[in-house]
Amino acid sequence: MLHFPLWKRVLIWALCALGILFAMPNLFYERVESHNDAVKSLEAGQSGPELESAAARWPDWMPATIINLGLDLRGGAHLLAEVQMEDVYASRLDAMWPEVRDLLREERETVGTIRRQDGAADELRVRISTPDNIQAAVQAVRGMAQPVSSLSGVGQMNIEVSADGDEVVVRLTDAERVATQNRTIQQSLEIIRRRVDEVGTREPTIQRQGTDRILIQVPGIGSAEELKSLIGTTARLTFHPVVRRTDNAEAAPGARNALYPSMDQEGTYYVVEQTPVVTGEELTDAQPAFDQNGRPAVNFRFDPTGARKFGNYTAENIGSPFAIVLDEEVISAPVIQDHIPGGSGIITGNFTVEESTELAVLLRAGALPAEMVFLEERTIGPELGQDSIEAGRIASLVAFAGVLVFMAASYGLFGLFANLALLTNVALIFGLLSAIGATLTLPGIAGIVLTIGMAVDANVLVFERIREELKTAKGPSRAIDLGYEKAFSAILDANITTFIAAVILFAMGSGPVRGFAVTLGLGIMTSVFTALFVTRLFVIMWFERRRPKTIAV
Structure with a gap:
């Protein structure tokens, strides 16, 4: 006999009400x-009557999660960037020079004097004054080798050391280059994501493409140039010993030195040691502030390793100038007045408040580990997105209306029950998409349209089984019960296979394919729920009220 216990009815209605509640904010997008x-602005410390008025436009007790619109629906910026890995390899080897130098100095009685030589970007060359002992120098430097820190490089070392005449040559191994490439790409992805998120954009698509490329899509941003100005800024902060100051832009800096212009004083240049004492990678925090004269500045703080290096250098070089360099421009070059043990300081310069805030954001997010070259850039206007939304809305309404008419014409009153369940199904899809913060794209709309068509499949199977049972002279109550019971396995098998396809699309695909897979997968779950429980509950409630002797499906 038809029977749903009270707890099951309450649970079904509660789930439907919850889904509709979460879907409702999308009607007031x-x-x-x-x-x-x-x-978000109020929580960040901003204030003002306009913000308070906007915050009061929606009740606090109502859910406020909405479906994020993708790049093809809202407009925005699209960039494809290539990470310059050769620069990363060169920086890795350059960073090894102080350690190699100190190691060979300890072997001075054997190897004699040492001097770094110019060479290819992917190698470090050191000449010794006693060529007969070159193998001893090679063995000493090989002691620096460390295991590659990746699963693909298990059992391999990070550097290979060889002799070339009277020079020790250090190179990264192939396994270390692969591991470095993977780390660099992952670090770049995370830094770009933090930069984009911190400036308030929504649901960016940031993913790796191939071995050394990154795809960046940010809905709602004004232009590709605006996105490039944020992402394309390396924001590499370094601290260098100053060799001398000059006004000659063509001055030769000398071996292992670099010539950087002053950011504040036009025509002024600083010759600094190329290898920094400490870098922005060791920063733990950066906040906009004001200096003692009320000018915009940036406060910074190092991690324990950076603080130790910074403190040791300032203690040993009191009275010497120290250059603070941002992207190969000297922000300032103050003279070290005293030991700075705390690992914190302030960056002053000719900043505006906006520039100091942006610099703090970039430094806090971290420096990009390598320069990126933008191979492709596009700006998608909101007008195109609005056209896409209209086309998707029309397609959805046409599909929806067609299914409603077909069900009502084919199954009468039971078709109307299926239509009510279909409306509930769509509300549940939007409620789930809102609850998980999903991004809706054109392929996602296609997934919803497909789900609308598939949502009635289960009802069709059930209603056809009920028709067959009615032909065997069973009573209406028994026919309905057997119809749901015998159609259950077919419904489950058909939807499980489609759900597996959606999971594979999500796991193997990217971007729009994933958007389609998400809406398809959620639609399958909600359509099975509404067909087996919501429609059945409508039928049971009608049957308990009318108690018909016969039914026509």
Whole structure:
């Protein structure tokens, strides 16, 4: 006999109500979006009547999560960047020079004097004054080798050391280059994601393409140039000993030195040691502030390793100038007045408040480990996105109307029950997408349209089984019960196979393919729920109220 216990009925209605509640904010998209932006600004410490008014436009007790619109629906910027890995390899080897130098100095009685030589970017060359002992120098430097820190490089070392006449040559091994490439790409992905998120954009698509390329898509941003100005800034902060100051832009800096212009004083240049004492990678925090004269500045703080290096250098070089360099420009070159043991300081310069805030954001997010070359850039206007939304809306409404008419014409009252369940199904899809913060794209709309068509499949199977049972002269109650019971396995098998396909698309695909897979997968789950429980509950409630002797499906 038809029977749903009270707890099951309450649970079904509660789930439907919860899904509709989470879907409702999407009916007031702009209002909820402005409310969310205002709340975030207020939580960040900003204030003002406009923010408070925008925050009050949506009730606090209502869910405020909405579906994020993708690049093809909202417009925005698209960039494809290539990471310059050769620069990373050169920096790795350059950073090894102080350790190699100190190691060979300890062997001075054997190898004699040492001097670094110019060479290819992917190698470090050191000449010794006693060529007969070159193998001893090679063995000493080989002691620096460390195991490659990646699963693909298990059992291999990070450097290979060889002799070339009277020179020791250090190179990265192939396994270390692969591990470095993977780390660099992952670090770049994370830094770009932090930079984009911190300036308030929504649901960016940031993913690796091939071995050394990164795809960046940010909905809602004004232009590709605006995105490039944020992402393309390396924001590499370094601290260098100053060799001398000059006004000659063509001055030869000398071996292992670099010539950088002053950011504040036009026509002034600094010759600094090329290898920095400490870098921005060892920063733990950076905040906009003001100096003692009320000018915009940036406070910074190092991690324990950076603080120790910074403190040791300032203690040993009191009275010497120390250059603070940002992207190969000297922000300032103050004279070290005293030992600075705390690992914190302040960057002053000719900043505006906006520039100091942006610099703090970039430094806090971290320096990009390598320069990126933008191979492709596109700006998608909001007008195109609006056209896509209209086309998707029309497609959805046409599909929806077609299914409703077909079900009502084919199954009468039971078709109307299926249509009510279909409306509930769509609300549940949007509620789930909102709850998980998913991004809706054109392929995602296609997934919803497909789900609308598939959502009635289960009902069709059930209703056809009920028709067959009615032909065997069973009563209506028994026919309905057997219809759901015998159709259950077919419904489950058909939807499980489609769900597996959606999972594979999500796991193997990227970008738009994943958006389609998400909406398809969620639609399968909600359609099975509404067909087996919501439609059945409608039928049971109608049957308990009318108690018909016969039914026509």
